[in-house]
Amino acid sequence: MKKKAHRVHIKDFGAEDAVLSPLESADLASLPGEKNLPNFREMKKEVKEKYDFSLDGFSALNLPLPRTKAEEEAIVKGFLSGLEKLFQKENNWAFLLPTMLSNEYCMQCNTCNEACHIFTESGRKDIYRPNYRPEVLRRIIRRYFSKSGKLLRKWAGADIDLNWRVVYHLAELAYRCSICRRCASVCPMGVDNALISRELRKIFSQEMGIAPENVHKSGTIQHLKTGSSTGMSPPAFKDNIEFIEDLIEEKIGRRITIPVDKKGADILLLHNAGEYMAWPENPAAFAILFEAAGINWTLSSEVMGYEGVNYGVWYDDVQFARIAFAQVQAAKNLGVKKIVIGECGHSTKALITIADRVLVGDMAIPREPCLPLLEQFVTSGAIKFDSSKNNFPVTLHDPCNMVRLMGIISPQRTILKHIVAAGQFREMPNAGTSNYCCGGGSGFAIMNSQNFPEWRNNVSSRMKARQVLEAFKDVLDPSIPKYYCAPCSNCKGSARDALIGHFGFKDKYNIIYGGMVELMVNAMVDVSKPFIVWDDEF
């Protein structure tokens, strides 16, 4: 018998329940062939007594429970102060119009609901509806900042009284949305509930100093201090380059000298530094391709010059602007003609489009995504490829940041057409601008606090697992090796942790994941040994 849905009315958002909307494994929408849905780990009593898990039983933020009335009041006061600043042009000029419009014009038609992978895959939990958290926020704004709300209360849709629980629930709930903006793309009005998640995150970070540790303290703060969110210093970066040169030699039988700090190069290639640490084959493949195509390029070893990520784009405008400026400054110091960003979706969007309107004067140097350039390698004949070398089923993930938010759709498909054996490429359902998030968007892929990874892998990545299974449904037999191509670093992280680590797709179905350039090098006529080796890499 179908379980009756547990309704969480908006007015009850600050209820003193131990857990407002507990998520149980039985609630989740099961995948084809998934027999035993995982049981969620029970947190230790001492941890639960110290940190807040009261939204859904998970913690993305490690929020310490307030111990005194004064602490509780400070939480509420800080939130109201930040909320007020969100609607002031001096404090939020960068997103004032979109925020105001999304706050004012939601018609509550719920069209966004079915577009959200987190809502549908969670078993349709009310609190994960994309319009739920904006509606909570709207009612708080009416209650505390509008005359009608103060006077008429619930009759004016202002029925939430703030307490620390409401604030903490909202803080956690802002990190149950991967800001993929699929909801905005179906909204007849254009209301952007994902933006509201981001704006909420800004209140918490910019006013209250609350942000996921991996995103802020060991993310942007570390990035600005050391030069990389991974903590990789310039000497460590140079060591990594040497290692990659060794790797290239091992893989293709000859050594390539990777250009570093080459003044006046045409291109500064900016990778997500996670590639150097976790997937060195990716920068190696870029180097092989760029060398083969005769590109005048370089990497930078300057602090901020070898790390493409900008986690600020997910939660904090100030950190975002600091990083974007510093990255461009590093490129300027080298005197390169343009920056090309490697296979990293959020880096691509952050530096090319979002930063476009903060980079004034001589900071506005050209910045481009890598995929069109890679397409040019294929279509111009600069590099010879033999598609029969990639004679295995391949599906393509469309990273939200590059596809839905930048419209980069055809280059990757043109490349695959040239480098994958005929009949082996298959689109996944909803390919293109309607594609679903990998599950790791907006920082999820790197957030590892408490039991949050369990939520991410089980809920946020579940739709991607479903799409991959659907794409490969006719070749699921593990004797057939299959490649899930994700030209984005965080999406690969999500594939590693969820598809391979959690859902076991490698063991069950012989599906591996990787980027676009690895697949390209694997098909190069001049490379005799396979670049992608199934068993070595997993």
Next chain:
Amino acid sequence: MLSFSWLVGGPLIYFAVTLFVVKTISTFVKYSRLPRHLRWDLYPVPHQGPEGSKYQKVDFGQMKPHVSLLDEFKVMGEEMLFIKRIYVNNPRVWAGSFPLHAGLYLGMIWVLVLAVGAVMELNNVPVTASSTSAWATLAYYVTIVAGAAGFISGLFGSLVLLWLRTSDEGLRLMSDPVSYVNLAVMIFLFGTGLVTWLFIDPSFQILRRHMADLLQFSPKTVKEPLIILQMLAACAFLMYLPFSRMMHFIGKYFFYHNIMWDDEMMRRNSPMENDIAAYLQFKMTWAAPHIKKGGSWADQVAEKPKEGDPK
């Protein structure tokens, strides 16, 4: 003669129309004057045409951006007239939303043709089924068809939405009292229109005559209570609309043109660059530990941050 019915049929109508126009314009101006925001495009962007995003090209910054107004108008038309996004993504709600909006569009045509007919009659061209002027005959029939179809369609759509909002658990959960007030306003508007047409003024002759009086700024007292109620509903609608989220036609314009489809790039020495340079001098007051107190945006960017203390 000063009476309630005269006040409703005369001064209140002028006041409601004026308030609607002033508030609509001021809302539009309010959003237009907000600072430029950072890019937040959402693809596909229709004016880029079949070529698609410029980011699919190497050296896109040196290319003249492709602009296809035809493609943009096509998508705008589909969205404005048929609300295609709801049709595709939420057909149940579309079954109410589309007739409601169609009712509003037909209602606007009805008012316009009613006014045209009134002007004809002021110029001694009778607007009847057997008028000597073919245009007057056309106006006669269009008024009836647009009015009747608009009231029926609008009322049907409003009732479907009310039914959905009360019967669908998800919609009920997300609805605040204002959602129901909005639907009540629409039901009052279309319902009184329909009843008046059915029982009092099937050819809209009484209303056409009253429109002629209004256009001459000499409104007469309306005798029929149902027509007074209809006018009251129309005034309530016009006065309420610009203060409610039903004003979303303005919001939608900005959402589409200024946010989702705004792909304008920063150019050197452009008005955009000047504006942004000025915004970077705004002093921010955000209070988190990693933000420099009292600094401008430009100061923040130049600041070498100290480690914050995220909780």
